[in-house]
Amino acid sequence: MLCALLAGGCATTQAAPERDSGPTPLTAADALGDFGDIDYCSLLNVPKVAPGAVAVPTYESCHATAGPRTILIGPLAFDSDPNLKPYDYPGPVPDGVAIQQSMFNDRSACTRAITFADGNRLDLSVTDDAGDQDARCGVADATVGSALAAITAHKVGRLTFPDHSWGRVAPCVLLDNHDLDAAAGPGSRPATGLSGHSCIRGKVSLKLTVETAAPDGPTEQLGGHDARVRVAGAFCLVDTTQPTPGLPARRELAEISVVETAGAAGDGTCALARAAAAAILPRLPAPGQP
Secondary structure: OOHHOOHHHHHOOOOOOOOOOOOOOOHHHHHHOHHEEEHHHHHOOOHHOOOEEEEEEOOOOEEEEOOOOEEEEEEEEEEOOOOEEEEOOOOOOOOOOOOEEEEEOOOEEEEEEEEEOOEEEEEEEOOOOOOHHHHHHHHHHHHHHHHHHHOEEEEEEEEOOOOOOOHHOOHHHHHHHHHHHHHOOOOOOEOOOOOOOOOEOOOEEEEEEEEOOOOOOOOOEEEOOOEEEEEOEEEEEEEEEEEEEEEEEEEEEEEEEEEEEOOOOOOHHHHHHHHHHHHHHHOOOOOOOO
């Protein structure tokens, strides 16, 4: 009666709802930490998954080779891939994580993806020119299990980048240069990749990583570096390397590419790639330089 007389001057209180104590969906950042210094090879249990394999960490992936077979973990991606479909992965999966497969190029490769709750995914593949698809996919599923085990045990390793390493370079800074306007296209702006070691500006891209295969072909001088120019489909690529600081047996790789939007790359595309290299490569640190 008193509350009615006071025309709503009384209020009732309700207990706050209990906070959901269920598992938190796992994001890529929670799983992997800083994307810029992930040691992707820490996700691969070599003795269990690929005994005898030689694993080489790059700045965006892990390459493990054993005879004709290559296991690749990485890179991270966030774009939509219509080839990826759900399948019945046989192992345990953290909350919010989906395991997908791709049938693309399934005559020589088995491809998997670990997609996290935030939509970012970690691509994995097993390739060889022999063997059968069931064998490849058995190794691919074991690789997924190895990666998830390292993630849930908080055993994701970190890379370190010594002085003069190209791993310390922000590639988009090198592409934010008016000398690249013609090659990149008018009005283009740099956009960095998830790892921070690659950048795309219009038709020009730059990737800084670690070399995983011996270079082939003649060299030419571009921007003060011994460089190799090659055509790959619609792309003309310029590669150069330097000794990896602190790892004498490895070489860092800078890869510049220019895409031809009207078909296969040709002399005109490679002329733009050479011009881009002449603008970019002199700005890379060299051993013994700050």
